[in-house]
Amino acid sequence: MSNQSKKGILRRGWTSSVDDYAISGGWSLGGEVLMVADASGGIFAFEGKSGDVLWSQQKVHEGSGLATSIHPSGTKFATAGKDGKVLVWDVSKGNVMQTLDAGSGWVENVVWSPDGQWLAASCSRQVRVFNEDGQEIWQSDDHPSTVSTIAWSGSTELATACYGRVSFFEAASGKLSQKLEWQGSLVSMVLSPDGDIVACGSQDNTVHFWRRSSGKDSMMSGYAGKPSALAFSANGILLATGGGQDVTVWSFQGDGPEGTEPGFLEFHEQPITTLTFACRGMNLASGSRDGEVAVWSLKSGKQGKGIGVAVALDAVSQLYWRPDDRALAALDAQGCITVWRT
Secondary structure, eight states, rough: OOOOOOOOOOEEEEEEEEOOEEEEEEEGGGTTEEEEEEEEEEEEEEEEOOOOEEEEEEEEESEEEEEEEOOTTEEEEEEEETTTTEEEEEEOOEEEEEEEEESSSOOEEEEEOTTTEEEEEETTTEEEEEETTOOEEOOOOSSSSOOOEEEEEEEEEEEEEEEEEEEEEETTTTTEEEEEEEEEEEEEEEEOOTTEEEEEEEETTTTTETTTOOOEEEEEEESSSOOOEEEETSSSSSEEESSSSSSEEEEEEETTTTTSSSSOOOOSSSSSSEEESSSSSSSSEEETTTTTTEEETTTHHHHHHEEEEEEEESSEEEEEOOOSEEEEEEEETTSSSEEEEO
8 A cells, every 4th residue: 555545445524623632532422423632621522424513621621631431322421631530521411420539640541341330540550440420439559550551351340551560350349350460561451352362562662462361471572662552353353553663463363373473564654653443344544653544454364455545634643433434533643633434
């Protein structure tokens, strides 16, 4: 795939902007609304098909907003910021439904469980879990270092990553159910859809992964930089990783990926900043530091082909497939929001 390619499956949709670096967001109400949070603490609700601003709020978090999570119902979402607060919002009305105290520092991660029953947030070395009524159910003891990322394994366990370990906690009680240790600073994490495989990008330019069922762990090396972008396919067979200008794809089919060679998707000229598989099927979207966006078809396995290319205004911070996979939204460092029809 080259820059001379047609846009392929990425067709003109709409563009808009927010007031600062577009940090995070997601599709809500089944794809009818695109939510975006910016670095200045602003929240914007865009009409999904036209890009019209339905409502916006400024400086909702003192200092800055840091993270966003859309509730599985699509009717509400949570934001977190440097002020130690988590705010739960009504998508349609644009009002704050709940204000949750998540700690005395930066709340860098906030994630709803897949069933929407629990909301987890990390602040410094601790995580807290709240129920849908906004009541704090439990908080963890201090981790060895700042919690870098969190993820749900189904709706029954919460996974956290920090320096030297990945920890699993029971959702309802906070009981530590498993600890996977490795001496290194873990900067990213993704779980396979069945929750058995845990993959983490490390500060030492490697990807480390564990199989929870067997306790076996392995390492993938050779990356030019930190693999901060990771994504599993919906069927759990393929793991796409950043860590350089190429997308490296590992297959967990059969006895892989140990002892096998990965696939390489070559197009980007600058390091990969974000990766996301489509909600269904095997299409993968990648974004890079220079604003390039590519879509790949991996139907034949880890060796994929490019089927679409477009350009955002600046470094791509996030990519979001609409729930029906009929549109792809890109957020970038200039605060530009670009949506292509697919």
